[in-house]
Amino acid sequence: MSQGPRSGLAAVSSALLAMSRHLEVRDVLKTIVASARELLDAQYAALGVPDDHGGFAQFVVDGVSEEQWKAIGPLPRQHGILAAMLQEARPERLADVREDPRFEGWPSAHPEMSDFLGLPVRDGDEVLGALFLANKNCARPHGGCGFTEDDEELLSILAQHAAIALTNARLYERSRELTIAEERSRLAHELHDAVSQKLFSLRLTAQAATALVDRDPARAKGELQQVAALAAEAADELRAAVVELRPAALDEDGLVATLRTHIQVLDRAHTARVTFTGQGVRALPAAQEEALLRVAQEALHNALRHSGARHVEVTLGRRGPGTVLRVSDNGCGFDPTTVRRAGRHLGLVSMRDRASGVGGTLTVESAPGKGTTIEMETPGG
Numbered sequence: 001m002s003q004g005p006r007s008g009l010a011a012v013s014s015a016l017l018a019m020s021r022h023l024e025v026r027d028v029l030k031t032i033v034a035s036a037r038e039l040l041d042a043q044y045a046a047l048g049v050p051d052d053h054g055g056f057a058q059f060v061v062d063g064v065s066e067e068q069w070k071a072i073g074p075l076p077r078q079h080g081i082l083a084a085m086l087q088e089a090r091p092e093r094l095a096d097v098r099e100d101p102r103f104e105g106w107p108s109a110h111p112e113m114s115d116f117l118g119l120p121v122r123d124g125d126e127v128l129g130a131l132f133l134a135n136k137n138c139a140r141p142h143g144g145c146g147f148t149e150d151d152e153e154l155l156s157i158l159a160q161h162a163a164i165a166l167t168n169a170r171l172y173e174r175s176r177e178l179t180i181a182e183e184r185s186r187l188a189h190e191l192h193d194a195v196s197q198k199l200f201s202l203r204l205t206a207q208a209a210t211a212l213v214d215r216d217p218a219r220a221k222g223e224l225q226q227v228a229a230l231a232a233e234a235a236d237e238l239r240a241a242v243v244e245l246r247p248a249a250l251d252e253d254g255l256v257a258t259l260r261t262h263i264q265v266l267d268r269a270h271t272a273r274v275t276f277t278g279q280g281v282r283a284l285p286a287a288q289e290e291a292l293l294r295v296a297q298e299a300l301h302n303a304l305r306h307s308g309a310r311h312v313e314v315t316l317g318r319r320g321p322g323t324v325l326r327v328s329d330n331g332c333g334f335d336p337t338t339v340r341r342a343g344r345h346l347g348l349v350s351m352r353d354r355a356s357g358v359g360g361t362l363t364v365e366s367a368p369g370k371g372t373t374i375e376m377e378t379p380g381g
Contacts, residue, residue, distance in 0.1 A: 028169040029060040029129075032121075032162045036131060037062045039158065040151050043135035044113060047121070047162075049128065050086055054078050064111065071109035080104040085118050085130040091156070092118045095146050097134070115146035119159045123167050131159055198234035202227055255289040256281055256316060259296060263314055270304050272329075278316040281323055288378050291354040292316070292325050295362070298347040299327035299374045307331025307372060322360075323380060328373040333366045351376070 029047055037045035044063040051057040059075045076082060080102045081092055094100055097116035118132030133155070136147050209223035253261070256278040267274040284292070296314060303312045309331030316325050336348075348364060351374070355362040360378035 024172075025166065025169045026058070026060075028162075028165050029058060030062075032131065032158070032165065033060050033062040036133060036155060036158055036162075040117070040133055040147070040155060041137045042117075042133035042147075043137055044111065045131075045133050047129050047131045048076070048082060050078060050130075068109065068111065072107050073109070076106075081116070081118060082130055082132075085120050085132070086127055089120045089122060089127050091120075091152055092116065092132075093147055093149075093152050117147040117151060117155060119152075119155055121159050121163050121166065123163045128163055128166055131155070131162065198230055202230045202234070205230060254283060255292060258293060259314065259316060262293075262297070263300070266300060266304065272304060272309050273311045274300070274304070274314070275311070276314045276316075280318045281316055282380075284323060284378070284380050285358075288323075288358045288360070288380065291358045291360065292323070292376060292378065295351045295354055295374070295376045296325055296327060298351050302347060303327065303329040303331060303372065307333070309371065319377060321379060322377050325376045325378075326373065327375075328371065330371045333368050333370045333372050335368060336364055336366055 029049070033045045033047045036042075036047075042063070044061070046059065046061045048056040048060075049058040055077050056075045061069060064072075078086055081094075081097060081100065084090075084102060085092055094116040096114045097103055098114065113134035115136050116132065116134050118130060120127045121129040121131050133147065136151075205223050205226050209220045209227065212220035212223060259278060260276050263274050263276040283289075300312060300314070303309050307329050309329035312327065312329045314325075314327050316323070318324070348362075352362045355376045355378070358378055360376055363375045363377075364372070365375075366372035
């Protein structure tokens with residue numbers, strides 16, 4: 001390598017750590033490209049992820065301005081050198097890419113490139129993408145500069161770790177998709193059951209009122225008042241479900257803002273007073289923030305639907321080195337041991353699973369007539 005061993009290893013270590021910090025695929029791609037360009041001191045770097053139609057599903061560049069990229073036009077197709085790297089899955093190191101017989105030109109706004117180094121990014125036999133660099137930054141007294149064998153070896157190491165980082169990011173995104181799908185399926189079932197029951201009651205009560213209108217107007221009036229109350233409850237169920245189906249993005253707003261917004265909407269949608277206090281909590285890992293949000297939603301769901309509480313209080317704060325979520329209500333309460341013996345869990349199993357899944361703990365305090373308090377504590381924050 002052109003750098004000394006200590007600085008070279010430090011640079012490689014820095015690049016690998018940078019790649020491992022991200023979980024979103026797009027962020028991982030950008031980090032791979034920026035790390036490769038910096039590590040090998042190249043003017044340009046790019047990484048293309050192929051689609052199934054002869055083009056690229058994603059194509060990330062570094063060293064090209066946004067204005068230049070727009071002027072270049074549509075994403076490239078899989079042809080020439082790029083196609084060779086994807087199809088033959090072997091490195092390509094060229095003194096001048098323009099002189100290679102496979103070179104097929106580029107758009108007029110494309111920057112001029114000469115020396116070229118490219119490698120496939122592979123996960124076993126699967127080619128995940130093509131990583132390439134152009135225009136080594138070095139003195140060219142006689143035009144004789146370019147990427148070396150050491151550069152190729154270094155980029156090969158980077159490409160291997162890039163494959164791991166990219167595969168992990170894809171698995172993470174797939175896991176998130178499955179989690180969202182499961183949540184939506186759960187909510188759909190709950191919405192169907194809850195609203196169906198309300199509508200069935202509405203129908204029976206309306207029929208009873210119709211039958212009583214002539215012979216007992218006073219009772220008919222009472223039944224119609226019950227119709228109005230059931231309709232309001234059905235509307236509350238719908239509002240709460242819609243809010244859960246469209247939670248604010250944790251990545252954009254953070255846990256505190258997401259909880260505050262969610263609770264403000266629930267407070268407007270329900271007759272019970274729902275309040276939130278969140279102070280002194282720093283950003284947490286994405287998995288912990290999602291677990292805290294989901295536990296809060298489940299606990300709120302139980303309190304508002306089953307407890308008959310007049311007030312539900314949610315707090316989020318620090319406790320020693322950790323973060324604590326607390327959801328308390330002044331509702332009817334329950335005996336946790338009786339609930340377990342009866343095979344009813346009120347979401348407690350899923351809440352405990354979510355807490356333990358991120359290294360946290362869940363405690364439940366409740367008794368008949370004494371309300372309920374659910375606490376989740378997680379490290380960090």
